[in-house]
């Protein structure tokens with residue numbers, strides 16, 4: 274019987290692909306939007322590997338230059354040589370910055386973002402959920418306390434995979450069932466990357482709305498001023514005062530007005546617009562990101578030592594650290610344990 278990921282592992286062990294490409298197989302299988310798939314295919318084709326190999330060549334050459342000098346300890350690195358080395362390392366550091374710039378975006382694009390709808394009972398959270406999904410997924414009535422369990426669905430918002438959760442309204446209630454559902458709402462709130470705070474715009478702000486503001490004000494928030502089809506009773510300016518950094522968008526779950534603005538608001542918060550095909554993020558995996566950050570710190574430390582005219586041995590030491598981090602991304606000399614944990618996430622047949 275084949276083990277999980279056995280075929281990919283064999284391709285990797287036999288040097289047909291490197292580890293970034295092997296890991297890309299998982300991204301391809303799990304991608305939930307077209308743009309996530311594009312980025313995964315790019316990784317599979319070896320776009321990151323190519324850049325890492327050229328970085329490695331640069332670092333190896335720099336290290337070689339220093340090590341040649343170390344054989345003649347009485348001679349310091351010549352100023353000319355020092356300047357050249359510094360320039361080379363700066364270039365490498367810049368290249369690492371370029372790769373890392375999009376990493377956060379790339380990882381989110383693969384893994385999706387957790388968005389939670391919160392608000393007082395009857396604000397229209399469930400109606401908004403249904404609007405997002407374009408069908409009556411959740412029960413909606415005019416009786417408050419209709420939603421009790423957390424309902425979660427995945428949807429695609431402008432190419433961003435979003436896990437959207439509808440929750441019970443947050444109130445002080447003596448009812449045991451309601452207390453339990455409020456507890457669930459609060460748990461979802463803790464895990465969310467973004468809070469959609471739904472307010473019934475046709476009523477003045479209530480005490481329970483204000484209590485919710487206190488719970489969420491340190492989070493990333495979009496305020497959905499709902500029921501904009503009715504006469505408005507809440508000044509958007511008032512909300513901005515309460516939550517200065519939150520985005521405020523008028524919507525109507527009933528008519529669908531404002532939904533496009535809301536969707537754009539969500540995707541822009543994380544992606545500054547739609548991810549374009551010609552500028553795919555290169556780093557889409559957290560393991561790669563962390564190792565490249567390690568590599569970057571080592572290169573920066575090496576540069577610092579060079580500038581302070583420190584020991585060349587120390588520069589060489591940092592460059593070796595940087596090279597080790599790059600090798601780990603590519604999967605060279607990784608222990609069985611690390612490989613095992615990576616490939617265990619594959620399913621059988623891949």
Ligand SMILES: Nc1nc2c(ncn2[C@@H]2O[C@H](COP(=O)(O)OP(=O)(O)O)[C@@H](O)[C@H]2O)c(=O)[nH]1
Pocket residue numbers: 392393394395396397398399400401412413414415416417418419420442499500501502503524525526527528
């Ligand atoms: N006029 C109007 N009514 C709405 C709107 N959104 C929700 N409602 C009504 O508000 C009531 C509560 O909605 P619901 O989605 O269950 O609120 P929830 O308790 O926050 O989940 C229902 O009677 C909905 O039909 C809206 O945009 N406009």
Ligand SMILES: [Mg+2]
Pocket residue numbers: 398399400419420440441442
């Ligand atoms: Mg509801």
